[in-house]
Amino acid sequence: MAETASGISVGHWLRQHPQLVRIDLELSLCYVLDCSRAHLLGHADSILSIGQLKQLQDWTDQLHAGIPFAYLCGKQEFWGLELAVDASVLIPRPDTETVVEQALACLPNQSQVAANGVRPRLLDLGTGSGAIALALATERKDVEIHACDISAPSLALARANSEALQLPVHFHHSDWFDSIDGRFDIVVANPPYIDPADPHLAALHAEPSHALIAQERGLADLRKICCDAARHLHLHGWLVLEHGYDQGAAVRALLAANGFSAPQTRRDLGGNERVSWGQKGAHDAQLTHG
Ligand SMILES: C[S@@+](CC[C@H](N)C(=O)[O-])C[C@H]1O[C@@H](n2cnc3c(N)ncnc32)[C@H](O)[C@@H]1O
Known part of the structure; x- marks a missing residue:
């Protein structure tokens, strides 16, 4: 009728x-x-x-x-993939595609991997909906991709996205590196980085605070990851971090202070400093290789 x-x-x-x-x-x-x-x-x-x-x-x-449209329809596009989202995860942002681009630039190319005969290992810390890990999984089947989150509901959603898209990722329930074994060739992260006093937070009230807010003017999680990453990276491995538009200099300083050589920063589509990275150097290797 x-x-x-x-x-x-x-x-x-x-x-x-x-x-x-x-x-x-x-x-x-x-x-x-x-x-x-x-x-x-x-x-x-x-x-x-x-x-x-x-x-x-x-x-x-x-x-x-103030409920974002993505929560109403339950999905969000990222890197051309349709991801399920709910209120337990941050809605993946287009700016975060800059992390994916930089990770792809750091990885050895497919012929180098084939010649080497060993799959590079990559870890996405704080995976949320799985956005970064799944975008990388769709680009590089020859890379072994791991992802973790401290939030069990986020991890369940990321797993569901991985299954729906048939993109295999090894998921871990972990407080940053705490439950992660082995070393990686590249670690990427889009951790919480908003200062609790930032007035922009009011507009983000529908999204989970554990995905957004970090102490020390937004730098606490970035600092922790920079401090611990070298112990989980192979020599010459890469650490790639998303951060706030005004945190580029601070994150480059954190990378340098933790033994990452020649830290650099890439801008997002809006022209803001968004992703900084560094390579684990020989000096740090002497300190952390056992
Ligand atoms: C900014 S969101 C990023 C989500 C996703 N990677 C993205 O780019 O859309 C930060 C993520 O880090 C996770 N997180 C926060 N603290 C964590 C911790 N101590 N250990 C692991 N993950 C954590 C949050 O649950 C959230 O999923």
Whole structure:
């Protein structure tokens, strides 16, 4: 039986919510109408049913309350992959693709790996939805990828994403390196790095604080990872870290202070310093190789 028409068109509904982000409204409509954005924009005069209008009203109430669209629809795209997300994980950001790009640049290429006959080992610390680990797994089947998180619900979601995408990753429930064995060729992390006093936190209230906030003006987890990483890296292994737009100099200093040679920083698409990295050097190797 046909659903009762509400008399409200797609275009009219869009104009009723000028305070909300337009793309969130369009994606809400696409989800409820089960259509593409191109189709939606070409059919602005389509009439919504009463049922569709009710669901849209529920979502706009939540958007007004600051719930991100990704939590409403339960998914987010990252590196071309569709990842399931829920309120236990940070919604993966486009800026974090800079970590993936830098990790790919640090890894030996496929012919070097084939010639060497040994799969490089990579660890993603604080994997959340699995975004970084899964993006790397889709690019490099010849790399053994491990990922950890301190949050059991995050880890369950990351595992589910790994299974749904059929991208194998070894998952570990671990407080940073505490339950991680063996050494790696590359360690990547997007740890919490927001200062508890940062006024931007208010806008992120729907996302888990364990994914966002770090003490010491946002540097506590970055410092801990920099201090411990060398013991878990092979000689000449890489540590690649995402950080806040104003933390580049501090993270380069942390890398240098912990024996990583020539720390460098890469900017994100917005032009902000976003990812810093360094290579475990020979000096550090004398200190940490047993
Ligand atoms: C900024 S989120 C990054 C999530 C994901 N890697 C991404 O880029 O979208 C930080 C992640 O670190 C995890 N985390 C926080 N403290 C941790 C700890 N002590 N040990 C392991 N993971 C931790 C959080 O649960 C969260 O998933």
